[in-house]
Amino acid sequence: MKLYELVGVDKTQGFSPYVWRIKMALAHKGLEAEMVPLGFTDIKDTLDFADSKTVPVLVDGDNIIKDSWDIACYLEAAYPDSPSIFGGSVAKAQARLLNHQITLPLLVPFFKILVADIYDLLNDEDKDYFRRTREPRLGCTIEETIEARPKLLASVKQNLWPYNKCLEEQHFFGGDEPAFSDYIMYGIFQWARGTSNIKILQEDQPLYKWRTKMDNLYDGYGATLVSR
Numbered sequence: 001m002k003l004y005e006l007v008g009v010d011k012t013q014g015f016s017p018y019v020w021r022i023k024m025a026l027a028h029k030g031l032e033a034e035m036v037p038l039g040f041t042d043i044k045d046t047l048d049f050a051d052s053k054t055v056p057v058l059v060d061g062d063n064i065i066k067d068s069w070d071i072a073c074y075l076e077a078a079y080p081d082s083p084s085i086f087g088g089s090v091a092k093a094q095a096r097l098l099n100h101q102i103t104l105p106l107l108v109p110f111f112k113i114l115v116a117d118i119y120d121l122l123n124d125e126d127k128d129y130f131r132r133t134r135e136p137r138l139g140c141t142i143e144e145t146i147e148a149r150p151k152l153l154a155s156v157k158q159n160l161w162p163y164n165k166c167l168e169e170q171h172f173f174g175g176d177e178p179a180f181s182d183y184i185m186y187g188i189f190q191w192a193r194g195t196s197n198i199k200i201l202q203e204d205q206p207l208y209k210w211r212t213k214m215d216n217l218y219d220g221y222g223a224t225l226v227s228r
């Protein structure tokens with residue numbers, strides 16, 4: 001099995017939130033994949049065979065799967081005898097909602113908070129590509145996002161409220177045990193950990209304690225990503 005992931009200059013430190021979901025899902029199922037590190041400008045040509053412009057892409061024998069949600073569904077169906085990633089069809093339906101729900105309140109502001117630090121991790125060719133593609137989306141230069149960080153951090157903290165509240169009442173988003181909903185959320189915090197030293201969570205928050213539990217899963221797999 002091969003999993004294609006996104007890296008900067010350091011090819012050992014994959015930082016894509018979408019790839020981390022799948023890394024955790026593979027660990028959940030006790031599966032191992034060979035990681036294939038790609039820079040932003042490698043993605044298009046390398047993943048042409050998969051008809052994908054983004055990572056993650058998973059190759060499992062003759063099966064080529066793109067998009068993190070579809071990869072999770074594939075793993076669940078292809079490996080029914082190992083622990084369920086979703087924990088049942090209702091939980092899967094709810095994870096699908098979470099997958100979309102986090103986009104505007106979390107992924108978008110996280111991206112704006114992290115974008116300048118992500119830029120710093122890239123090689124020169126990827127830096128050019130990243131600036132050219134991201135600045136039109138941001139509506140400002142990468143450098144100008146730094147000024148907006150305090151405001152964005154305040155809105156992220158507010159948008160994290162339901163997730164903190166939920167974790168006051170249960171151990172994981174999956175309930176008593178971690179499930180794909182947890183990996184979707186954890187991917188966002190891995191993205192932040194691997195790219196920036198900005199502190200997003202406070203020690204007294206349920207999400208902070210949950211992240212520590214997530215770090216400790218599967219022999220501390222998530223914590224192998226170096227904090228910036």
Ligand SMILES: N[C@@H](CCC(=O)N[C@@H](CS)C(=O)NCC(=O)O)C(=O)O
Binds near residue numbers: 006056066068
């Ligand atoms: N919906 C996709 C999104 C994947 C995605 O956006 N991946 C980013 C890395 S975090 C990517 O490969 N971007 C390539 C590019 O922007 O050129 C999924 O869930 O897999």
